[in-house]
Amino acid sequence: xxxxxxxxxxxxxxxxxxxxxxxxxxxxxxxxxxxxxxxxxxxxxxxxxxxxxxxxxxxxxxxxxxxxxxxxxxxxxxxxxxxxxxxxxxxxxxxxxxxxxxxxxxxxxxxxxxxxxxxxxxxxxxxxxxxxxxxxxxxxxxxxxxxxxxxxxxxxxxxxxxxxxxxxxxxxxxxxxxxxxxxxx
Amino acid sequence: xxxxxxxxxxxxxxxxxxxxxxxxxxxxxxxxxxxxxxxxxxxxxxxxxxxxxxxxxxxxxxxxxxxxxxxxxxxxxxxxxxxxxxxxxxxxxxxxxxxxxxxxxxxxxxxxxxxxxxxxxxxxxxxxxxxxxxxxxxxxxxxxxxxxxxx
Numbered sequence: 001x002x003x004x005x006x007x008x009x010x011x012x013x014x015x016x017x018x019x020x021x022x023x024x025x026x027x028x029x030x031x032x033x034x035x036x037x038x039x040x041x042x043x044x045x046x047x048x049x050x051x052x053x054x055x056x057x058x059x060x061x062x063x064x065x066x067x068x069x070x071x072x073x074x075x076x077x078x079x080x081x082x083x084x085x086x087x088x089x090x091x092x093x094x095x096x097x098x099x100x101x102x103x104x105x106x107x108x109x110x111x112x113x114x115x116x117x118x119x120x121x122x123x124x125x126x127x128x129x130x131x132x133x134x135x136x137x138x139x140x141x142x143x144x145x146x147x148x149x150x151x152x153x154x155x156x157x158x159x160x161x162x163x164x165x166x167x168x169x170x171x172x173x174x175x176x177x178x179x180x181x182x183x184x185x
Numbered sequence: 186x187x188x189x190x191x192x193x194x195x196x197x198x199x200x201x202x203x204x205x206x207x208x209x210x211x212x213x214x215x216x217x218x219x220x221x222x223x224x225x226x227x228x229x230x231x232x233x234x235x236x237x238x239x240x241x242x243x244x245x246x247x248x249x250x251x252x253x254x255x256x257x258x259x260x261x262x263x264x265x266x267x268x269x270x271x272x273x274x275x276x277x278x279x280x281x282x283x284x285x286x287x288x289x290x291x292x293x294x295x296x297x298x299x300x301x302x303x304x305x306x307x308x309x310x311x312x313x314x315x316x317x318x319x320x321x322x323x324x325x326x327x328x329x330x331x332x333x334x335x336x
Binding site for chain 1: 199200201203205206209221227234236238244287
């Protein structure tokens with residue numbers, strides 16, 4: 001699939017979009033899934049690119065990750081699992097026993113040891129970009145700066161909701177200080 | 186009227202005041218699933234910065250995609266990791282993160298250290314004492330932690 005192959009309206013007449021979740025912050029797609037279960041999805045966008053044609057509860061945000069798709073060049077996933085089970089490593093066994101919604105994430109979350117690297121090499125395991133899930137869009141939020149009580153007019157006209165973010169650990173209003181959050185993530 | 190919202194730290198940190206965010210936020214008793222996982226994942230030709238408008242229905246129709254749904258196990262794993270990662274950051278600094286597959290081991294090791302030291306939970310003083318005890322025994326926990334660039 002190439003993005004240029006795609007049109008831009010779903011069967012409900014609402015538009016869908018796709019975003020990548022960066023490996024720097026979510027090392028596996030399962031990390032993203034865990035976070036969404038706990039907190040919902042929030043994706044920062046440039047303020048001059050609020051998408052049009054989105055419909056709450058109908059438009060979807062497809063989630064992509066650079067390591068969403070797994071390919072095994074030599075053997076099957078059952079054989080791969082057996083090879084890891086034969087290591088009799090408690091840390092590996094713990095990962096084998098865990099529940100994963102995104103199945104390839106199990107192999108991404110294997111402990112990084114000489115033995116596990118050898119198995120991945122033997123089976124020719126490779127990962128590539130892909131869409132692994134979607135969420136229903138529920139709106140756009142603008143986080144207020146100190147001293148603001150409403151969203152800037154241009155954003156309010158587009159239906160962007162003003163939100164005052166509060167840190168639950170300190171009870172303090174979030175301040176616009178340097179953070180790890182980057183626009184593309 | 187603005188909405189006051191308690192916001193948790195995410196993989197990429199806290200939201201930035203002045204920033205605009207696309208959201209998918211469920212509510213108790215709501216009808217939308219928090220997330221729908223696709224099986225198999227759909228290949229995409231390359232990484233894209235920012236968002237890209239797509240026709241998801243067409244994409245799903247072309248591929249033989251099934252829906253996995255969601256599990257509480259995944260949410261519980263996340264909750265445990267979030268708690269343990271916070272302790273790891275207290276001990277090793279902001280860039281610390283527990284390695285994959287090591288969260289339960291880290292939890293058990295930290296609990297054992299505190300138990301051996303006779304630590305009892307309760308109040309802010311006890312929390313500071315726990316942090317001090319764990320920092321003294323950081324070498325035991327270090328193999329389970331990786332340090333990432335916090336910037």
